[in-house]
Amino acid sequence: MSELTQVTVIKTANIYFDGLVTSRTVICADxxxxxxxxxxxxxxxxxxxxxxxxxxxxxxxxxxxxGEDGWRSVQGGESFAVPANAKFTMRVARLTDYCCSFLP
Amino acid sequence: MSELTQVTVIKTANIYFDGLVTSRTVICADxxxxxxxxxxxxxxxxxxxxxxxxxxxxxxxxxxxxGEDGWRSVQGGESFAVPANAKFTMRVARLTDYCCSFLP
Known part of the structure; x- marks a missing residue:
């Protein structure tokens, strides 16, 4: 089971879109x-x-x-990258669990 | 802002009730x-x-x-304890963010 070790977690959730999207912020050792x-x-x-x-x-x-006209299909086990200062849209078909890593 | 420091987080969410309840497991230093x-x-x-x-x-x-007949009202900032090997029911009126601590 994949773990994030030696991290700090902000207790309070981030809540977006009336709770349809929620997340916890994790600060890694680095x-x-x-x-x-x-x-x-x-x-x-x-x-x-x-x-x-x-x-x-x-x-x-x-x-x-x-910069893409079409929609890309993404499932569990797949990833995609988004550039800085950009806008992107997701259409979530089924409950989705994600890990978002912010790049330096 | 309250933080949990020096912890391990299991990446994958715990998903219950078709995603109406979701959580992340955090393992503390102790x-x-x-x-x-x-x-x-x-x-x-x-x-x-x-x-x-x-x-x-x-x-x-x-x-x-x-062991309680009635329903107790709980809001943000409040807590309640549940004994081991017990059953309890929550009626969530508004999106609720929680931290559950398991006792030794």
Whole structure:
């Protein structure tokens, strides 16, 4: 079972879209940040500050990434990257568990 | 902002009731375990193994605890304890963010 060790977790959840998307912030030993989150089905547009890698742990969605016209299908076990200062949209078809890693 | 430091987090979420209740398991430096979770509105019955303290970080629910006939109202900032090997039911009125600490 994959673990994040020697980390700090912010107790309070991050809550977006009336709770349809929620996450916990994890600060790693090297100072890098991740969020571990759950998305209920729905369509969600996010804006990035830092670049990030979205690792889908389980679930099913399509994503429209910056500069792409189409929608990319993503399932549990797959990942995608989003550049900094960008906008992207996810259409979540099934409850989705994710780990988002913010890049330095 | 309250933090849990020097902990291990299991990456994969715990998912209950078709995702209406989800949590992440945190293992503290002393070996004790907590879960940080989100409950969508609904009614949920849980069975405990270890005794636990449920700290409600935000949200609103009523709980029926073992040996109590009535329902107790609980809001963000409040906690309640559940004995080991017991059954309890929560009626979540508003999206609820919680920290559950399992007692040794």
């Amino acid at each position: 100072g890098s940040r991740k969020t571990l989150g759950i998305m209920q089905p729905g369509e969600f547009e996010f804006n990035t500050q830092a670049a990030e890698v979205m690792e889908i742990l389980s679930g099913e969605l399509t994503v429209q990434l910056p | 070996g004790s375990r907590k879960t940080l979770g989100i409950m969508q509105p609904g009614e949920f019955e849980f069975n405990t193994q270890a005794a636990e303290v449920m700290e409600i970080l935000s949200g609103e629910l009523t709980v029926q605890l073992p």
